[in-house]
Amino acid sequence: MAVIGKNDEFLFRPAQVTVETDSRWGVTALGALDATGLPYAMKPAWPDFVDSIGGQACSGMAGWMYSVNGEVPMHMASKHPVKTGDKVIWWYSRSMDQPPPRWEDLVSKK
Numbered sequence: 001m002a003v004i005g006k007n008d009e010f011l012f013r014p015a016q017v018t019v020e021t022d023s024r025w026g027v028t029a030l031g032a033l034d035a036t037g038l039p040y041a042m043k044p045a046w047p048d049f050v051d052s053i054g055g056q057a058c059s060g061m062a063g064w065m066y067s068v069n070g071e072v073p074m075h076m077a078s079k080h081p082v083k084t085g086d087k088v089i090w091w092y093s094r095s096m097d098q099p100p101p102r103w104e105d106l107v108s109k110k
Contacts, residue, residue: 001032002106003053004091006062011054012036014106019082029066029077032088048076056092065093067100 003012017035025031033040033053043051043058050064051057058064066077067089073080082088087103 001036001088003036003038004101005054006056006092012038025078027082029068029080029082029088032082033090048078050077053090061096062094064090066090070100072100
């Protein structure tokens with residue numbers, strides 16, 4: 001699990017988290033975010049849409065996206081199951097076309 005902020009800074013460095021089956025979001029990509037302990041907020045109009053993480057809120061077309069094992073799912077994180085060993089990355093994207101960060105690059109980043 002890793003979370004990358006607006007300025008490409010780590011909000012949560014690559015590390016293992018434990019996602020409990022009975023957690024609020026279950027064993028999903030959103031459950032993995034919840035397991036980091038970072039503060040986050042959902043968009044009131046769309047309760048499955050992450051509006052901010054660590055105080056960094058979506059703005060216009062920029063906002064939070066996630067990937068699992070390098071792939072960007074086309075559904076909400078609360079619906080995407082994860083399993084042991086999956087590499088989940090949340091990042092603040094400047095556009096829908098921005099590719100996800102690569103896990104290997106994050107692990108080697110100081």
